[in-house]
Amino acid sequence: MPTVEDVVSVGDEVMVVVMEIDRQGRINLSRKAAMQRHLARVDVE
Numbered sequence: 001m002p003t004v005e006d007v008v009s010v011g012d013e014v015m016v017v018v019m020e021i022d023r024q025g026r027i028n029l030s031r032k033a034a035m036q037r038h039l040a041r042v043d044v045e
Contacts (some may be wrong), residue, residue, distance in 0.1 A: 015038065020028040021035055 014030040014031055015034040016031050017033040017037065018027060019030045019033065022028070
C-alpha cells in the first residue's frame with residue numbers, strides 16, 4: 001500500500017474533504033472523498 005509520501009510531496013496542493021475534527025483538534029482529511037465528489041459533479045454537467 002502506498003504511503004502519503006509516495007503520492008504527494010511537501011508543497012503540493014491537493015483537493016481534500018474534511019471528514020472529522022476530533023476532540024484533540026486533529027483533522028481527518030480524505031482525498032478519495034474529494035475525488036469522488038469531483039467526479040460526481042463532472043458526470044452531472
